[in-house]
Amino acid sequence: MPENKPFPKGFKWGTATSSYQIEGAPTAGGKGPSVWDTFSHIEGKIKNGDTGDRACDHYHLWRDDIELLKNLGVNAYRFSISWPRIFPTGKENEPNQMGLDFYSRLVDALLENQITPFITLNHWDIPQGLEDSGGWPERDIVHEFVKYSYHVSRHLGDRVKHWITHNEPWCVSYIGYIGGHKPPGLKNNWVKSLAAAHHLLLSHGMAIPEIRNNSKQSDVGITLNLNTAIPASGSTYDEDACRFYDGQFNRLYLNPLYKNEYPDDVFEYLKTKGLISELDLNFIKQGDLNIISTKTDFLGVNYYSRAVIRNEDIDEKNNLPRNVDMGPETDFGWEIYPPGLYDLLMKLKNEYEVQNIYITENGCSYGDGPNSEGKINDKRRIEYYHSHLTELKRAIEDGVPCNGYFAWSLMDNFEWAQGFSQRFGLIWVDFKTLERIPKDSYYWYKEFLLTGGSNEN
Ligand code: NOJ
DSSP states (O other), X not given: OOTTOOSOTTOEEEEEOOHHHHOOOTTXXXXXXXXXXXXXXXXXXXXXXXXXXXXXXXXHHHHHHHHHHHHHTOSEEEEEOOHHHHSSSSOXXXXXXXXXXXXXXXXXXXXXXXXXXXEEEESSOOBHHHHHTTOTTSTHHHHHHHHHHXXXXXXXXXXXXXXXXXXXXXXXXXXXIIIOSSTTOOOSOHHHHHXXXXXXHHHHHHHHHHHHHHSTTOEEEEEEEOOOEEESSSOHHHHHHHHHHHIIIIIHHHHHHHHSSOOHHHHHHHHHTTSOOGGGGGGSOTTHHHHHTOOOSEEEEEOOOOEEEOOIIIIITTTOOOOOOOOOBOTTOOBOOTHHHHHHHHHHHHTTOOOOEEEEEOOOOOOOOOOTTSOOOOXXXXXXXXXXXXXXXXXXXXXXXXXXXXXXOSBOOOOGGGTTSSOOOSEEEOTTTOOEEEOHHHHHHHHHHHTTTOOOO
């Protein structure tokens, strides 16, 4: 592909957000509490005691936000539905009409502006009522998710044609049950973590036919956070640690979805460490893998950084040399490594034969705020986007079937355990006044889109 040849015809260019991170209005329109409403109010869980109670107040300011999307010139927008706006406790038989109407208006307004909606059904804020009944580690939640998917797609499926079942299941199963920084905040509980991962995947597979049936000619997929992982050195300890990391982060999701199998080495490793037993894996029932590997229409990929993996117990303790040169970091401390996007996409094409990919998130956190003239010069964000889009283009030239790219995020928002301290937006948000000011990166992206995605400046 010559240097300036645009991205494929019909390519979707968008930005992404999620309900809890931007909406606010935690009880409006009959909404019930989500696990994030609960978790963010527990002392010490969120930096500076921030909560999503108001966030960007998108629930009330959504018309302004659509105007900002329109002026940006995107042809797609990825947002998520707050499950407890539709089923306040999760267990009702009928959906809450006021919740459905909110999203219905949003969808209509997007379409009026020629912006294609991409809906994520679960971006982590599940009804607290379902968490109280055991949450993702219990099989019952699978049926609740299918019910929820059925009703949302029945109501919006005439207009919405792009559906993402779950966002980053690893964050729920690992951070929620091993790291403890996300709900329900458990630590080192591998049995629940694996069961949660399994039920997330199973519910994805079971929801696909329901969505397809309600939303004719639609594309249904799932979004995973994926990366390329390399050992910090050539030591076998680092290599083993890296294999396990890659197994639990990437293969635990990709393999059941694309190869109809779980990566046995992950289970074996946990058994040798005494963290699970064979019996613990009883939540995997016969036939589940066939459901999970139901062919999807696309894979959503969230890419931010690569992972350089070290064995903490031996190599790190003994201060053994690392032989990987690390790149610069964003304000979040995440390494900037654009070629990792290329490597990951090539791997998905070659090893998993994925036939349709959307980059559903890519972006960076920088704290740059308004200068004396009220302008936000976020040059580093522009460089981040530019370098990653260059790698994406290289991957497409080398045959990767990627059909869309969503910048994370449209605007600064509630960054989970980091509260409002990490800013990923193309638009600056003043969290006191709720004023929105487009950053230089917003204008850069706009220009990039105007020139057909071939702007090399
Ligand atoms: C992935 C998540 O989907 C999103 O909610 C989060 O804000 C970004 N990564 C940045 O951490």
